[in-house]
Amino acid sequence: MDAAAKLELRTDAPSKGRAEGGGPEVSSFALDNGLDVVVIPDHRVPVATHMVWYRNGSADDPLGQSGIAHFLEHLMFKGTEKHPAGEFSKIVSALGGQENAFTSFDYTAYFQRTARENLKTMMEFEADRMSNLVLDESVIGPERDVVLEERRMRVETDPASQLSEAMAASLFLHHPYGIPIIGWMHEIEKLDRTHALDYYNRFYTPENAILVVAGDVTVDDVRRLADDTYGRVAPRGARPVRFRPREPEPVAARHITVSDPKVEQPTLQRLYLVPSAGTAEGRDCFSLDLLAEVIGGGPTSYLYRKLVLERGLAVNAGAWYMASAMEETRFCVYAVPAQGVSLEQLEAAVDETLKHAVAEALDFDAIERAKTRLVAESIYSTDSQSSLARIYGSALAIGETIEDVRRWPIEIEAVLKDDLASVAERFLLPRRSVTGYLKPVA
Amino acid sequence: MTASVETISASPTKVTALTTPAGVEVWHVESDVVPLIAVAFTFEGGSAHDPVNKPGVAQMLSRLLDEGAGEYDSDAFQERLAAHAIELSFNAGNDALGGSLKTLVKHADEAFELLRLALMEPRFDQEAIERVRAQSIAGLRYQQNDPGVMATRRFFEEGFPGHPYGRPTGGTIESVTAITRDDLIAMHRAIIARGRVKIAVVGAIDAERLTHLLDKVFGDLPEAKPLTIIEPAVLQNRGERFIVDLDVPQSVIRFGTTGIAWRDPDFVPAYVLNHILGGGAFTSRLFQEVREKRGLAYSVGSSLVSYRAAAMTWGYTATKNERVGECLDVITDEMLALKGKGPSDDELQKAKDYLVGSYALGFDTSTKIAHTLVQIAFEGLGIDYIARRNSLVKAVTQDDIRQAADRIIGDGKLLTVIAGRPTGL
Numbered sequence: 031m032d033a034a035a036k037l038e039l040r041t042d043a044p045s046k047g048r049a050e051g052g053g054p055e056v057s058s059f060a061l062d063n064g065l066d067v068v069v070i071p072d073h074r075v076p077v078a079t080h081m082v083w084y085r086n087g088s089a090d091d092p093l094g095q096s097g098i099a100h101f102l103e104h105l106m107f108k109g110t111e112k113h114p115a116g117e118f119s120k121i122v123s124a125l126g127g128q129e130n131a132f133t134s135f136d137y138t139a140y141f142q143r144t145a146r147e148n149l150k151t152m153m154e155f156e157a158d159r160m161s162n163l164v165l166d167e168s169v170i171g172p173e174r175d176v177v178l179e180e181r182r183m184r185v186e187t188d189p190a191s192q193l194s195e196a197m198a199a200s201l202f203l204h205h206p207y208g209i210p211i212i213g214w215m216h217e218i219e220k221l222d223r224t225h226a227l228d229y230y231n232r233f234y235t236p237e238n239a240i241l242v243v244a245g246d247v248t249v250d251d252v253r254r255l256a257d258d259t260y261g262r263v264a265p266r267g268a269r270p271v272r273f274r275p276r277e278p279e280p281v282a283a284r285h286i287t288v289s290d291p292k293v294e295q296p297t298l299q300r301l302y303l304v305p306s307a308g309t310a311e312g313r314d315c316f317s318l319d320l321l322a323e324v325i326g327g328g329p330t331s332y333l334y335r336k337l338v339l340e341r342g343l344a345v346n347a348g349a350w351y352m353a354s355a356m357e358e359t360r361f362c363v364y365a366v367p368a369q370g371v372s373l374e375q376l377e378a379a380v381d382e383t384l385k386h387a388v389a390e391a392l393d394f395d396a397i398e399r400a401k402t403r404l405v406a407e408s409i410y411s412t413d414s415q416s417s418l419a420r421i422y423g424s425a426l427a428i429g430e431t432i433e434d435v436r437r438w439p440i441e442i443e444a445v446l447k448d449d450l451a452s453v454a455e456r457f458l459l460p461r462r463s464v465t466g467y468l469k470p471v472a
Numbered sequence: 473m474t475a476s477v478e479t480i481s482a483s484p485t486k487v488t489a490l491t492t493p494a495g496v497e498v499w500h501v502e503s504d505v506v507p508l509i510a511v512a513f514t515f516e517g518g519s520a521h522d523p524v525n526k527p528g529v530a531q532m533l534s535r536l537l538d539e540g541a542g543e544y545d546s547d548a549f550q551e552r553l554a555a556h557a558i559e560l561s562f563n564a565g566n567d568a569l570g571g572s573l574k575t576l577v578k579h580a581d582e583a584f585e586l587l588r589l590a591l592m593e594p595r596f597d598q599e600a601i602e603r604v605r606a607q608s609i610a611g612l613r614y615q616q617n618d619p620g621v622m623a624t625r626r627f628f629e630e631g632f633p634g635h636p637y638g639r640p641t642g643g644t645i646e647s648v649t650a651i652t653r654d655d656l657i658a659m660h661r662a663i664i665a666r667g668r669v670k671i672a673v674v675g676a677i678d679a680e681r682l683t684h685l686l687d688k689v690f691g692d693l694p695e696a697k698p699l700t701i702i703e704p705a706v707l708q709n710r711g712e713r714f715i716v717d718l719d720v721p722q723s724v725i726r727f728g729t730t731g732i733a734w735r736d737p738d739f740v741p742a743y744v745l746n747h748i749l750g751g752g753a754f755t756s757r758l759f760q761e762v763r764e765k766r767g768l769a770y771s772v773g774s775s776l777v778s779y780r781a782a783a784m785t786w787g788y789t790a791t792k793n794e795r796v797g798e799c800l801d802v803i804t805d806e807m808l809a810l811k812g813k814g815p816s817d818d819e820l821q822k823a824k825d826y827l828v829g830s831y832a833l834g835f836d837t838s839t840k841i842a843h844t845l846v847q848i849a850f851e852g853l854g855i856d857y858i859a860r861r862n863s864l865v866k867a868v869t870q871d872d873i874r875q876a877a878d879r880i881i882g883d884g885k886l887l888t889v890i891a892g893r894p895t896g897l
Contacts, residue, residue: 186721188618399551
C-alpha cells in the first residue's frame with residue numbers, strides 16, 4: 031500500500047535493469063476477456079511472484095480529484111462481497127506470503143509473493159477484487175486519514191519533497207505528470223466513496239489489466255489457472271480510454287526556490303523536459319539513458335569528476351533519466367554544493383560543465399564504461415524474479431512490448447557518440463528546464 | 473473461505489562450509505542459473521569501537537575503503553570497478569564493518585583483486601579523506617532536521633546514555649570534522665584482521681575456484697588484536713517520554729523496551745510474538761489498531777533489535793501532532809493486552825504459519841542469500857540454522873509466548889521519543 035511516490039522523492043536513478051536479449055524465456059498470451067498475461071520462469075526456489083498491473087495511474091486522475099488512483103489502491107484492500115475486509119491479507123499472511131501495492135503516474139499494481147502452490151489462491155482473490163469491490167462508507171474516513179498521514183510523512187515534513195513537487199508542477203505546464211502521485215493535500219481531503227467507485231468502475235477491467243507471474247511456474251499452469259480465475263471476469267468490450275494532454279513546446283527557463291528553516295544543507299536540482307520510452311523517436315530514448323549514465327552515473331561520471339573531483343565545488347553531483355513513461359518525461363541533473371559555495375555559483379558551474387559536455391564527456395572509454403554498466407544491470411536484474419516481474423509489468427503498462435524489453439541492451443550497445451551529442455544538444459536546453467534551489471531561510 | 477496451508481518444509485537453499493588452504497572459512501551456495509557472483513562479508517568491530525569522543529570513525533572508514541587502494545588513486549579505483557560493472561560497497565554498524573561485492577562471472581578475477589586491494593591496501597589519501605569528510609558532513613546537515621532521523625538519534629541517546637550504542641554511528645559534524653588519517657588507519661588495523669571475518673558467496677562459481685580467489689583476498693590478513701570490550705547494556709529511561717521540538721505537522725514516534733538477542737535460546741518465541749504485535753504483515757495488531765481501525769498513521773510496526781551487547785524491542789510510527797496522545801495510548805494498550813491475555817491459539821498458529829511459509833521468500837536472489845548467510849554466521853547460529861529455523865518456529869507454544877512476553881513487553885513501560893510538535897499530551 032505505498033504510493034510509488036518514491037518516483038517523486040528519489041534523487042537516484044530509476045531502475046534501468048532489463049533482461050538481456052536471450053535472458054529468461056518470457057511468454058505472453060491473452061485471455062478471451064482481453065486480460066494480458068506474461069510468464070517469467072525462474073526455477074531456483076519454489077516461490078512465485080504474482081502481480082496484476084492496471085493501465086491507469088495518477089496521470090489519469092480526473093481534474094480536481096488528484097490522488098484518487100492512489101486512494102483507490104488503498105481501498106482495494108477493503109474486501110468484496112465474497113471476502114470481507116482483511117480476509118485476503120489474512121490468507122496471504124497465513125500462507126506465508128507477502129503482499130503490497132503501488133501507484134505510479136502511468137499504472138497501479140498489486141502483488142503477492144508466496145510459495146508456488148498458493149498461486150491459484152492468489153489468483154482467485156485478485157480476480158475477485160477486479161470486479162467485486164465493496165466499499166462500505168465506514169472504511170472511507172479512516173483510510174483517507176491514512177493517506178493524509180502518508181502525505182504528511184512523505185511531503186509535509188520534508189522540504190526536499192516539497193521542492194520536488196514544486197519542480198514537477200513547474201516543469202509540466204499542462205500534463206498531469208506535474209501533479210503528485212499521492213495527490214494535493216486539499217484534494218485528498220475531499221475524496222469520497224463516489225469518486226473511488228466511479229474510478230474503479232472505469233478502470234478495473236480485464237481489458238485494462240496485465241497479469242505477470244514470475245517464478246517456479248510453467249506457462250501451461252499459469253494459463254490453466256488464469257483461465258479458471260481471471261477468465262471468469264466479464265469483459266467490458268473495450269479497454270478504457272486514457273486521455274492525456276500533450277505538453278506544449280517549452281519556451282521559458284524557470285527557477286524556483288524552497289526556503290525552509292529546517293534546511294541546513296542546500297541542494298541544486300535541474301529538470302529537463304525530454305522524450306520518454308513512449309514518445310521518443312529513433313534512438314533518442316536509449317541515447318538519453320546512456321547520456322545520463324555518462325554524464326551523471328556515479329563517481330566516474332563527467333559531472334562528478336568535474337564538479338567534485340576537479341573543481342571541488344560540489345560534494346556530490348549526478349544525473350538520471352526517467353525513461354519509463356508514456357509521455358514526455360524528466361531528465362534530472364543534481365549537485366550538492368561544497369561548504370562555502372553558493373547555489374548560484376554551483377548553478378553557473380553546472381551550466382558551464384554541461385556546455386562542454388558534448389566536447390569533453392563523450393570519449394570512447396566513458397561511453398564503453400557506461401554501456402558495460404547498463405548492460406550488466408540488466409543481467410543483474412535477472413537474479414531477482416520480483417525485479418523481472420516489475421520490469422516487464424511496467425513496460426507493458428506503458429505500451430511497450432516484451433520484445434522492446436528484450437532488445438534494450440542491444441539498443442544501448444548500438445548508441446553512437448553522435449547520438450549522445452544529438453540528444454544533449456536538442457534537449458538539455460535552458461528553455462526546456464526548471465532549476466530548483468533548496469535552501470535555508472535567509 | 474478456508475485455504476489449505478501448505479509450506480515449504482525443505483531447507484530453502486543448499487549451503488556448504490568450505491575452508492581454504494590458508495584457513496579462510498566461507499559458506500558457499502553454488503548456482504549457475506545467472507552468470508553472477510554475490511559476496512557478503514562482515515568483520516567483527518564497528519561504530520561501538522569508535523574512539524570515545526570521535527563517533528563516526530568506523531563509518532568513515534567504510535566509506536574510504538573504495539576511495540583508492542594499492543597503486544590506484546580514488547578515481548582510478550572507481551574507474552576499474554565501473555569499467556567491469558563490479559559493484560563493491562562497505563558499511564559500518566554498531567558491531568561490525570560489512571560489505572558486499574557483486575560481479576559478472578567473467579570479471580571475477582578483477583572483482584576479487586579489487587576487493588583485496590580495498591581491504592588490504594587502502595591508501596587513505598588526504599584528498600580522498602577530505603572529500604569523504606565533506607560528503608559525510610553534508611549528509612549530516614541534510615538530515616539535521618529530519619524528524620525520523622532526529623527521533624532515532626535521541627532514542628539511542630536516551631536509551632543507552634554513556635554507552636557506545638548511545639552515540640550516532642555516523643558521528644556528529646564536530647566529531648567527523650575532527651577525525652584524522654591516523655584514526656582511520658588505527659580503526660582499519662583493529663577491524664580488518666584474520667579470524668574476525670564471516671564470508672558467504674553465492675553464484676556461478678565452483679568450490680575450487682572460489683577457495684583460490686578467497687585465499688588471495690583474505691589469506692594474508694594480519695592477526696587480530698583484541699578489540700575494546702563493549703559492556704553489556706540494558707535500555708534505559710523506560711517509562712520516560714522525550715520530545716524533540718520541530719515545526720512539522722506530523723510527529724515521528726519511536727518507542728522501545730527491553731528485548732531478546734538473536735543468539736538467546738528464547739529468541740524464536742519472542743520473534744513470533746513480535747510478529748503478532750507489530751511485524752511486517754498487514755495483519756499485525758499495531759497495524760490493525762493504529763492504521764486500519766483508526767487511520768492514525770501510514771506506517772506502524774515493531775521489531776526486535778539484537779546487538780552484540782544489548783537487545784531491545786522497538787517500534788515506529790508517525791501521526792499528526794493532534795493525535796499523538798491517542799496513538800501512544802493505543803500502542804501501550806495493545807502491548808499490555810497482548811501480554812495480559814496473550815494471542816489466541818488461532819492467532820499464534822497463523823503467525824507461525826506466516827513465518828514458516830515466508831522464510832523461503834528471503835532466498836530468491838543471490839545477494840539476499842549471501843547477506844542472510846553472513847548474518848547467521850556472524851550471530852554464531854551455525855550452518856544448519858536455515859534448515860532448523862522453521863522447526864524452531866513450529867515448536868513455539870503459548871507457554872513460550874508467555875515467557876517471551878515477560879521479556880519483550882514486561883511491565884509495558886516504554887522509552888518514547890517524539891519528534892514534532894505534539895499537542896495535548
